[in-house]
Amino acid sequence: MSTIAQQSNIENARTLIEKINEKCFEKCIPKPGGSLSSGESTCLTTCMQKYMQAWNVVSQAYITRIKSDPRGN
Amino acid sequence: MSTIAQQSNIENARTLIEKINEKCFEKCIPKPGGSLSSGESTCLTTCMQKYMQAWNVVSQAYITRIKSDPRGN
């Protein structure tokens, strides 16, 4: 049974990586050049940390809402 | 067998709700505030009715097209 739970966690991490790459590639690399510039690399790291924070804020807000209003979603 | 047909209807209604919320949230709530304003609520109701009309117009046009041109899709 722990295998199913693990797969679920892997799936969750995979989706998070995909979303971060989608959003941060768009924000940090508007015109892809011959290599990642150091500015682009820095932007990616910064953006990733920010996206994970946003993800945490959204999770917390969603949990709070569900708890205060169980039939609400 | 009616259970399968029911599930299909539920799925259809669920997708319609998702689409309406996606489109109307975008149109009616550009900057989410601390609560839904009455203007936002009115906009959501109006938008929803309009989306369902659009859905009906598209359904009809699609059915008409398929009938006139069965191999066309």
Added chain:
Amino acid sequence: MSTIAQQSNIENARTLIEKINEKCFEKCIPKPGGSLSSGESTCLTTCMQKYMQAWNVVSQAYITRIKSDPRGN
């Protein structure tokens, strides 16, 4: 077993057609009128050929990258 391989090819062609239609409808038919104008038809053909070229360029670049860096994706 060749049936599975065939299905995979059909699926691939179907996705390509869907993507071409999505992108080229957007580019070539900004305001849909009562019929396809000849300008719109030409644009669709041109756009389709260009999309397939882009698809080939991307495939090649992706294959080259995977080969040079097998753990890279």
Added chain:
Amino acid sequence: KDLQTFIENEQQKAKFQANVHSLTDLCWTKCITGKISSTTIDRSEESCLVNCVNRFIDSQKAIVGQLDVMGGRT
């Protein structure tokens, strides 16, 4: 009607509904561009929606036809 036919009908219905959902999404974005003020769709919006559905199917057919001409080299 037997089970096989029933299942095929349901699959076709599901595909039809999925197509209607994605066409409505696409054509809503293309045709309903202003602010939402009226609950009803006006004449020009309605004809835009109908044209959008038909031109989208025309476009799909043109692409498939062109692929056939090219010898299906996808």
Added chain:
Amino acid sequence: KDLQTFIENEQQKAKFQANVHSLTDLCWTKCITGKISSTTIDRSEESCLVNCVNRFIDSQKAIVGQLDVMGGRT
């Protein structure tokens, strides 16, 4: 806990996670609009994200409620 309960819990968890991913996607686009310069989310971005989640759920409830009023004629 038996297998049935375990599977239902996992399905609910998967649905919760999928909702968090799509809400984060939507609210990121709505609330994080400037250039990426700081690694931390500022006050106004944070309250925008929280409001975005809550108004999205409000909006969903309003639509479902309205559908019920209309007698579920979808």
Added chain:
Amino acid sequence: KDLQTFIENEQQKAKFQANVHSLTDLCWTKCITGKISSTTIDRSEESCLVNCVNRFIDSQKAIVGQLDVMGGRT
């Protein structure tokens, strides 16, 4: 080749094709920005497409690498 290997190969092929479709979608939007006039992709569009694929993979690797550094606390 046995069945197991055959299925794994097909799955890998399907994943590869799905990646090519989504990369083409993304990079088309980023690189083919003008009006459609020529049937061929010009030099600058081609190099944009190739760079887009490579930078996207670089970006993905940078994110995964960073997650590892952070101790995988996702």
